[in-house]
Amino acid sequence: VIPRAAWVCALVAFSNAACWSFITPPFEVPDEPDHFAYAQQLAETGRLPTSNGKRFSQVELTALRDLNQAEVRQRPQNLSVFSSAQQQRLSRDLAAPLGRTNGGNAGVAASEPPLFYTLQTIPYRLAAGASLLVRLELMRLLSSLMAGLTALFTFLFVRESLPSERWAWTVGGLGVAFAPLLGFMSGSVNPDAMLYAVSAALLYCLARAFRRGLTLRSTCLIGAVIAVGLLTKLNFIGLLPGAGLGLILLARRAARAHRPTAYGWLACGVAIGAAPAALYAIVNVLSHHPALGIVSDTSNVVGHHRSVAGEISYIWQLYLPRLPGMAHDFPGYLTAREIWFDGYVGLYGWFDTVFPAWVYHLALVPAAPIALGCLRALVENRAPLLKRRGELLVYAAISLGLMVLVGADSYLQFPTVPAEYGQTRYLLPLLPLLGAVLALAARGAGRRWGPVAGVSIVVLLFAHDLFSQLQTIARYYG
């Protein structure tokens, strides 16, 4: 039974993302024009995109032009549509019968799998006859629902992984529900929103299986979640090594507990998880297309690059300080702080909406006690933790897999672009782990003060979200 508190966390996350969807001007979220084009192509023609070109439909190009998207994007001195004359022009132009097909162009989104976009065709079609902006807003609201699912599964993950203190589940769930980056991304048309929800579901299913034991049902469920993840966004591949390790460990444990059929369940789960990708490849091969479709073009880039050692060094430095003997890939930069931490604290819009510099320094002040509280809780519970080392290894492998994927993709553009995918949003599939960290941090304050610490953490994150929204309002409308 899902506790009522979990539903409340989901409702708060949905409400928060919905607020972001109204605050952020249309197409002022990274790659939103491309993702919208993909969904539009699917809705209007029933076919997948075939090109990563940017020649979008006439109606989308008109909206981008009238919204001054090119002038506003990455130019924080330029506000969004400001005058009533601009608004009238926008309304008039979008009311005209403009072309809605884009010749298969979907920009950077073209290589992504179709599930998220297929779902987005529902609100797109529901608003048949309405303007593009109405369709876009309804699509954003569907993404906002996915933020609710992310918070829901985070709550359930914390419940399964830290079951002994009920109140701490709420700290983890609400902490993620108010994460401004989750709200910002899920308040837009971007498959990241669904990726976060599916990743949270995967972590929950694994935690549940580790706690309650593997069954045929739970194995099939994990396989189904993996299948959905693979159909959602390619980045989900980064979670596969950890998920695979988890299934193997769980099956081995179940087999030891006199259930020899556990390895059969494992095969069943793997088959379900791999089915969509296999089916996609078979259909492509039978229709004389590259096995991985348009992704094949991207995969060709791999291998054109430098040494494996150079790549490992680069990926290491993308997250951690350089070790002796490594090349200086980020000279003078502390990437963990300046790319990932600061990116989480505040980087919205097309990376053009930021807080004043002092805010990023100030953010270290609450981050330190949260880290210390978490550390204290871990040290105090090291004995039970040791018994759960297999489970912890799985979470570490999931995190590492995602980080390596982001690093390896970034390395393809290096050194022309130093950190192409050095954006904190790419690590948000790990949000349930953040929820667990927040819950542990509160518990680290002890039984007497733990709930008070939990309240402080939640209120702090609420404030973070509120000021992030105000900063975005100031940037686009001030």
Place this chain on the structure above:
Amino acid sequence: LASAAHLEVPHIPTSGCRPTRRVGIALVGGLTLVAIAVGLTLTRSPTTVIATNGIAGEAELASTSSDAAACQAGETVPAGTTAIRLALVAEIGPRVAVTVTAGGTVFARGTHSRGWTGASVTVPVERVSRTTPGAKVCFALGQPLEAVAIFGRKTPVRVAATAGAQKLPGRMAIEYVRPGPTSWLSLAAMIARHMGRGHAWPGPWVVFVLLAAMTASVALLCRLILRELG
């Protein structure tokens, strides 16, 4: 933390008294602090552009992948300037230090830390007390991770910006910024109108929806915290 073999239904902690009072105080205190911070923020003024050098950032003048410096003479820096916006383009921008001189005397300087992104960087400087024509605006870039481009307009060489002894092919776009005369609070109505534009279902109603959603979120937050943590 529970062991891996912990299969029973999660339980409510049984130790100690329910700290409802402490939780309530923390909640009310925290939300009060947030309200005070928001109030203080709204009494501040947004920055506004008080002057530009009339150059549009329409053409790339130069780019550099190493630490570099450039100067541009003939600038008029208006009184009240508290920040200078330079048309520099980068994905992960380096540290930028700005120095403004007139007659060989430095009258404003400031720095912007590295890590900025976009088509401009706004560097806070000491407040300029009086309008200064004929000033020279110089900037120095720290070691960048990638090429940083300077944007502006192509001009005759004699008025162009310089990088050391080398003349750039034009002048860089520069804007002079300071806090506006009115507070965010007094601009609320204008911002509400503005937020109603460029969206689905135009109109300032969107602000009331946002306020209602935020109020509902706070109410849910309070109720849930008092029920689960109290």
